[in-house]
Amino acid sequence: MxxxxxxxxxxxxxxxxxxxxxxxxxxxxxxxxxxxxxSWEAQGAQAPASTSVQEHLEQAQETTEDLQQVRTANAILKDLSFPLQTASVDAQRAQQRKTVAQLDDYVLPKLASVxxxxxxxxxxxxxxxxxxxxxxxxxxxxxxxxxxxxxxxxxxxxxxxxxxxxxxxxxxxxxxxxxxxxxxxxxxxxxxxxxxxxxxxxxxxxxxxxxxxxxxxxxxxxxxxxxxxxxxxxxxxxxxxxxxxxxxxxxxxxxxxxxxxxxxxxxxxxxxxxxxxxxxxxxxxxxxxxxxxxxxxxxxxxxxxxxxxxxxxxxxxxxxxxxxxxxxxxxDSAQRSAIAKKTLEGALRSIAAQTNTLYEGQQAQYATADHLKNAVYSAYDEAFHTIHASTQDGALLRGEVLSRWQDFVGTGEFFRSLESGIGRLRDRVASILKGQPSQAVPVEEALEVGLHAVILEEAAKAAEVSQRRWLDEPAGRALLNGEDLGRIHEGFSADVADSIRAWQQDIMDLIQREGADKRQKARFMSLGVNATAVVLMVAVFSMTGGLTGIEVGIAGGSGIVGQRLLEAIFGEDAVRRMAHEARENLDTRISELLAEHQLRFIELVDSVGLGPEPELVHSAAQNFEVVSQSMSKGA
CATH class of the missing domain: 3.40.50.300 (P-loop containing nucleotide triphosphate hydrolases)
Known part of the structure; x- marks a missing residue:
């Protein structure tokens, strides 16, 4: 048997x-x-029709093109990993494995040799x-x-x-x-x-x-x-x-x-x-x-x-x-080929539908990544705006800074000098100071400490808010994996201090560039570059805030004092330009510091590797559909 x-x-x-x-x-x-x-009788069995050499070549060319399209699409699907914990991620990962396995196990080998x-x-x-x-x-x-x-x-x-x-x-x-x-x-x-x-x-x-x-x-x-x-x-x-x-x-x-x-x-x-x-x-x-x-x-x-x-x-x-x-x-080779092509066409059609589902999953991955990043960006943007506001509304010119500033300027004498006219003030820049130019150093240090504290405080708040938002999301919790990013990271305080000192050096460079005129140079040199820089910093922290009335009183008239003193040296237009440039420089440095601080969160998202752009996955689905239609026509 x-x-x-x-x-x-x-x-x-x-x-x-x-x-x-x-x-x-x-x-x-x-x-x-x-x-x-x-008593068996073959039904509908026919010998395959004779095919010309040209037709064979055309069929071989079509097969090669179809095979290349499927290989390209398969390579895209193999790069999918769905690393972020979205609602349907488990199903997406299983679908991706199943689809790639079917392509490797059957579709590609059979397409290469129908x-x-x-x-x-x-x-x-x-x-x-x-x-x-x-x-x-x-x-x-x-x-x-x-x-x-x-x-x-x-x-x-x-x-x-x-x-x-x-x-x-x-x-x-x-x-x-x-x-x-x-x-x-x-x-x-x-x-x-x-x-x-x-x-x-x-x-x-x-x-x-x-x-x-x-x-x-x-x-x-x-x-x-x-x-x-x-x-x-x-x-x-x-x-x-x-x-x-x-x-x-x-x-x-x-x-x-x-x-x-x-x-x-x-x-x-x-x-x-x-x-x-x-x-x-x-x-x-x-x-x-x-x-x-x-x-x-x-x-x-x-x-x-x-x-x-x-x-x-x-x-x-x-x-x-x-x-x-x-x-x-x-x-019956013709019948075998027909069955193989029919199965291939169906498999490719099914894979195209599966790939469209994977495309939706990949869209969700990119959307989730953007959502997590935007949660961080918005927290740090809020921190930036808070710091920016605190350097405009006179808040930094209170407390220790105000005390040191009053020691440096001698506010009462200076206000009496203002009454004598701006022309006479230009000739009395050095004599209006109660102390010596070296007394500008405590003001500069107090400003640095105040600005440093504000930046650290707001960066810490942004980190805490970012972490809390991530913990509310499955994908964010998975990325954090128990790690505590809701705090100031090591070395950030030193980075802030370095950036503030670099900004102060930029202001001194700006003063020297702006005071190229011999008469202006003589005036600010009689006061000293460091002292003039401190005056400009005080002006930056107050004059752009539009201080009037009670705020002038609270800040001891700091903004008006600094602005008028600088105008006595450089002129009104120059002071406005210098203050604007110094303000933009400071904003840029603060923005860079916060961007560096938020990078811990952003790098966690980027480190997982989202894989191909969603549109590439969509193009893979279209490739499968095109080849499926080609198989259907050739069946």
């Missing part, structure tokens, strides 16, 4: 009911225990008799079957010896380690390898152009088996679904059957272990369910309940129509 697929007697089948859906031979057959006879052997994956529920069916087709035990579940721990690929190269890892299912059977014997199962394996078994009984994969149970108690079964089914050109009278309505198989329908994968069905006398009733119900699901089975075979022989095989008569169908399919 060996080599049944290769040497079936054409007079072996008694009863055949033909159901032509698109396949060369389609049938729903029930057998009795009587010696069967067969005329390679047709991969028929035998799959179904636990205890459906898949391995028994495969063994019976071959006529000898070639895969493991038994009562202990899960039975099929290692999928077996049965192929003709000359087709071995077609199933090399670089051609299909690249992530499965190949284990080669020796002398037709399966290697010992090792469930602890931790590596997905595919047992390669050459078998002369397999028809030319066909290969069979005996897959693990789709509802196995082993999660790894279930995952592997789905992976193999995604790599099938044709799915030979095996079920039983007791299990054909189970939910899990129908989930995969519905997925197969959505992908337009060709499905053949074996309804196994049907009680004697219930064949018509159960078969009719199964047909109804298939029709309602939109599935047109290319082949349907009903097998009655029967005992197995000493080799664990069922009656040879039970599988003869399936043997014929596979033989005819293997012999």
């Amino acid at each position: 060996s080599d049944r697929l290769a040497s079936v007697d054409d007079s072996a089948v008694e009863e055949t009911k033909v159901l032509d859906n698109s396949s060369t031979l389609s049938g729903a057959v029930r057998f009795t225990d009587d010696e069967p006879t067969v 005329d390679s052997p047709l991969t028929v994956v035998v799959g179904g529920s636990t205890g459906a008799g898949k391995s028994t069916l495969v063994n019976t087709l071959i006529g000898k035990p070639v895969t493991r079957s038994g009562a202990i579940r899960p039975t099929t721990r290692q999928p077996v690929l049965l192929h003709r010896p000359e087709d071995l190269a077609s199933y090399a890892p670089e051609r299909i299912l690249p992530h499965l380690v190949r284990v080669h059977a020796e002398n037709g014997k399966l290697p010992g199962a090792d469930p602890h390898t931790g590596v997905d394996q595919l047992i390669m078994m050459p078998e002369e009984a397999i028809p030319s152009g066909i290969a069979l994969i005996d897959a693990p149970d789709i509802d196995s108690i082993s999660e790894e088996n279930r995952r592997l079964a789905k992976q193999l089914l995604s790599a099938a050109d044709l799915w030979l679904f095996v079920t039983t009278a007791n299990r054909y309505a189970d939910a899990v198989p129908w989930e995969l059957l519905n997925e197969a329908a959505n992908r337009d994968i060709t499905v053949a069905v074996v309804l196994n272990r049907v009680p004697e006398g219930s064949e018509d009733e159960i078969e009719e119900d199964l047909r109804r369910m298939l029709e309602e699901a939109g599935i047109q089975a290319a082949f349907l075979l009903t097998v009655s309940e029967q005992e197995r022989d000493e080799q664990g095989l069922i009656s040879s008569a039970a599988v003869l129509p399936l043997i014929y169908w596979l033989r005819e399919l293997g012999a």
Whole structure:
């Protein structure tokens, strides 16, 4: 009874009911225990039309272009990682893995060689008799079957010896380690390898152009088996679904059957272990369910309940129509190509839809990243505006600064000098000071301390607000991962001090540039560059705020004093220009300090690597759609 697929007697089948859906031979057959006879007739089988050399070249060119488009799109999908914890991220990550695996396992290899052997994956529920069916087709035990579940721990690929190269890892299912059977014997199962394996078994009984994969149970108690079964089914050109009278309505198989329908994968069905006398009733119900699901089975075979022989095989008569169908399919290259292209087109269409979902997920990733960054930007922008306001409204000119300033200027004498006229003031710049120019140093230090404290305080508030906002978001919490960024980081205080001193040096440089006139230079030199710089700083912190009335009194007239003194040296227009430049310089330095401080948050977002821009993912989906349409036209 060996080599049944290769040497079936054409007079072996008694009863055949033909159901032509698109396949060369389609049938729903029930057998009795009587010696069967067969009368098969190929329906619609035609020899492929002759094709010119030019047509071959055009087809090859189209295939190359399609393959390149899919490879480009696949590379984009492989770069997706969905690192941020969005609402649907787990589903997106699973979808990305599934889509890339299907492209690697099936679409790309098949697209590169549509005329390679047709991969028929035998799959179904636990205890459906898949391995028994495969063994019976071959006529000898070639895969493991038994009562202990899960039975099929290692999928077996049965192929003709000359087709071995077609199933090399670089051609299909690249992530499965190949284990080669020796002398037709399966290697010992090792469930602890931790590596997905595919047992390669050459078998002369397999028809030319066909290969069979005996897959693990789709509802196995082993999660790894279930995952592997789905992976193999995604790599099938044709799915030979095996079920039983007791299990054909189970939910899990129908989930995969519905997925197969959505992908337009060709499905053949074996309804196994049907009680004697219930064949018509159960078969009719199964047909109804298939029709309602939109599935047109290319082949349907009903097998009655029967005992197995000493080799664990069922009656040879039970599988003869399936043997014929596979033989005819293997012999018809046009039909094989049509099935492969139909499955490819459906797979690409399905992948295009999946990629559009991934595109939405990638949009969510970029939107989430922007949201987290904007939460930080807004907190630090608020800090900047607060610091900016405090350096304009006289707030820095109170307390210690005001005291030191009054010691330096001698406010009462200066105001009396203002009454004598600005012209006389220009000639008395040095004499109006109560103390010496060296007394400007305490004012400068007090200003530095005050500005330093304001910047540190507002930066700390911004960091605290940013962290609180992130902790309110799943993505932000995941990025922080327990790290405390809501505080001043080490070294920032020194950076602020350095920046303030650099700003003070810029002001001195500005005074020297502006006082190039000999008369002006003589005036500010008589006061001293440092003292003049302090006066300008005081003016910057007050005059642009428009101090009037009570604020002048509160600040001890600091803004008016500084402004008038500078105007006495440089003139009104020059003072306005100098104050504006000094103010912009200070704002720039404060902005740079805050940008550096907020960088800890921003770098956390940038460090995860969001992957390709969403529009690139959208273009990948369009590539899949274009190639799918191309396959549909060429089918």
